[in-house]
Amino acid sequence: MSGAGKEAKASQSIKKLTTALEEQTQVLKDSKTIMSEQLSSIADSLTTLANSLTTLVSANASSQTSWSQMALEIGGITQALSKGSHSSLSNPTNPFSQVLDLNTSSGIKGWQHGVQLPPSMENMDVKVGPTGRKQLRALGDHLRHNGYHSVLNIPTSGTGLPESAPGKTAGGQEIPAVNLSDHVNLVTDMQNLTRDDTLKFAGFIHGGLQDGLAVPSKRVQKTLDLTTSGNDGLVANMKQQLRIRCDMLMTILQQVTNEASLNSLLAQKDLFTWTKETDGTEFYCGLTVLWLIFELIEPKTVIDARDVEKIIEETTLIKDCDGDVRTYFSTVKKARDELHSRYGTDRMNDQRFTEILFKNLNIVEQEHFKRFISTNYTNWLSEATFDLDKFMAAVDKIYTGLVTSQEWTTSAPEDPKVLALTTANKTMQKKLAKLTSTTTSAGSTNGAGNLKDGKEMAGPQGSTGWSVEKWRTIKKGDSITRPDGTQHFWCDKHYSGKGLYMKPNVSDPPGHDHAKWESFKDRQREKAAKRKKDKDDSSVSSNTPTAVKKAKLVVNRGNGKKTKFQKKVEVLVTQQGLSHEKALETVAAIYSDGATSDSDDDSYGSSN
Numbered sequence: 001m002s003g004a005g006k007e008a009k010a011s012q013s014i015k016k017l018t019t020a021l022e023e024q025t026q027v028l029k030d031s032k033t034i035m036s037e038q039l040s041s042i043a044d045s046l047t048t049l050a051n052s053l054t055t056l057v058s059a060n061a062s063s064q065t066s067w068s069q070m071a072l073e074i075g076g077i078t079q080a081l082s083k084g085s086h087s088s089l090s091n092p093t094n095p096f097s098q099v100l101d102l103n104t105s106s107g108i109k110g111w112q113h114g115v116q117l118p119p120s121m122e123n124m125d126v127k128v129g130p131t132g133r134k135q136l137r138a139l140g141d142h143l144r145h146n147g148y149h150s151v152l153n154i155p156t157s158g159t160g161l162p163e164s165a166p167g168k169t170a171g172g173q174e175i176p177a178v179n180l181s182d183h184v185n186l187v188t189d190m191q192n193l194t195r196d197d198t199l200k201f202a203g204f205i206h207g208g209l210q211d212g213l214a215v216p217s218k219r220v221q222k223t224l225d226l227t228t229s230g231n232d233g234l235v236a237n238m239k240q241q242l243r244i245r246c247d248m249l250m251t252i253l254q255q256v257t258n259e260a261s262l263n264s265l266l267a268q269k270d271l272f273t274w275t276k277e278t279d280g281t282e283f284y285c286g287l288t289v290l291w292l293i294f295e296l297i298e299p300k301t302v303i304d305a306r307d308v309e310k311i312i313e314e315t316t317l318i319k320d321c322d323g324d325v326r327t328y329f330s331t332v333k334k335a336r337d338e339l340h341s342r343y344g345t346d347r348m349n350d351q352r353f354t355e356i357l358f359k360n361l362n363i364v365e366q367e368h369f370k371r372f373i374s375t376n377y378t379n380w381l382s383e384a385t386f387d388l389d390k391f392m393a394a395v396d397k398i399y400t401g402l403v404t405s406q407e408w409t410t411s412a413p414e415d416p417k418v419l420a421l422t423t424a425n426k427t428m429q430k431k432l433a434k435l436t437s438t439t440t441s442a443g444s445t446n447g448a449g450n451l452k453d454g455k456e457m458a459g460p461q462g463s464t465g466w467s468v469e470k471w472r473t474i475k476k477g478d479s480i481t482r483p484d485g486t487q488h489f490w491c492d493k494h495y496s497g498k499g500l501y502m503k504p505n506v507s508d509p510p511g512h513d514h515a516k517w518e519s520f521k522d523r524q525r526e527k528a529a530k531r532k533k534d535k536d537d538s539s540v541s542s543n544t545p546t547a548v549k550k551a552k553l554v555v556n557r558g559n560g561k562k563t564k565f566q567k568k569v570e571v572l573v574t575q576q577g578l579s580h581e582k583a584l585e586t587v588a589a590i591y592s593d594g595a596t597s598d599s600d601d602d603s604y605g606s607s608n
Helices: 003-062 067-083 103-114 128-144 196-206 230-256 259-272 287-296 304-312 325-343 350-361 368-382 390-404 416-430 431-447 514-534 546-558 562-576 580-590
Strands: 153-157 181-185 275-278 282-284 480-481 487-491 500-502
Touching: 003 480, 067 368, 103 230, 128 230, 128 287, 153 196, 196 287, 230 282, 230 287, 259 275, 259 287, 259 325, 282 287, 287 487, 304 325, 325 350, 350 368, 350 390, 368 390, 562 580
Parallel strands: none
Antiparallel strands: 153 181, 275 282, 480 487, 487 500
């Protein structure tokens, strides 16, 4: 090949290499562009991630929870789940029934979620009264289906004490075993529950491990050891969950109940106010408050407000309460509190209530009392503010003082009845031998032949009924409560087998134990017989008249306690000016052995 041919071939090769190099250079340029776009996309992604991390850190900082705390919480949850029997009391079927651990953020969120109401109930304003029934039932249905079943399902039987060993599910999981049975749902079957059923369950919830199903004497929430092993630990954790639900329930009630209605319940705050054993802080038991609201609204307990108002308006100090101011105040105040609790303070306000009080108190003619009431009545009419509670306390104080000094009377001094009584007393001093017949005739002129000391007796003087008030012989039920608050129980073995109301044994109330009564009376008779036989009473000498001896023996039956006979002697001495000996003679003349017989006395002491 000539030199020219070789040169031409070399030139072609160089041209091919140049073309190939240009193509590779273009490929590299294209690759660089692609890489730049990818790097740009990665950079954008990193920027977005950085922004997200910044947002997360800010949110975490605002919730005051550090990463280390979150790690601890996760660890705590893992540990709790590993315990199995302690971490769960049942397999939850919805998020509302899960166990709440308020030491974790998830538990706190669960609590907050549990007290939130649906939009349809956010503006609910339950009023205590018949008008609130529909709203209350809607609230009850919401609670039943949103995790409050455990606290609404109230046990009515059992001791409430832990069993020796835990129970087990079909799958072998340990569950708390407690002696509780016959559960009744407050929302659906309220008519089958009593107030005591609810108070007992509240006592179980807030009490200690060994505080069973009973109404507590003091409402102190005991501290629980949630780390205890075995069934005791399971029961302690169950009580803790019930306490949490009670607190959540109270939070809901504060949201939905009319403020005035909720305040009206404070008249019964002793029933639902508890004190924490740990720090002494007070709180309200939501379960008890819910019961009280149901009690006031549901048909089985709703009463007509007008009936309660009539108690206040129609009860009289003189006729219905025998002039006893304390009994009168107690009656009308209890009715007013009940009215306010059921229907709010708008019914029977202080203005109307005070007006009714003065109407009754102004009738009393006792000089000092009348002047006191008149002054306060003027103040009430003229002053802008009037402290009703302070006034009632002052009235009670002056009434007590007048009773103690034996100056209390509801009649005026010039009242013909008072004058007649004074004349009769003077006659008694002059004609001691005829006092019995005088007393009988005085009773007859008052419209009843069996009156003694202003009380109607079951029979005439000289009969067994003369020592028994008539009301005690008329059966109106197994037990009755008198206007003064004392309770009496019917016993068929008294009053010659006809039956009689008797007071309860003071050492073992309530109820009347006839055997104990008989034993007590036997001891009384033995002591009386011994005193008579020994004749060692220093107050009875051989020279004392027979009537005085009898009177002193009667007076001394009290064994150191002031008897009704001593009181009568004191009245004759202080009010009628008789000497002590004359007063004793008067008592002896009026009260023969038959008249003072205590065969059916309704009171008896302890077995000591």
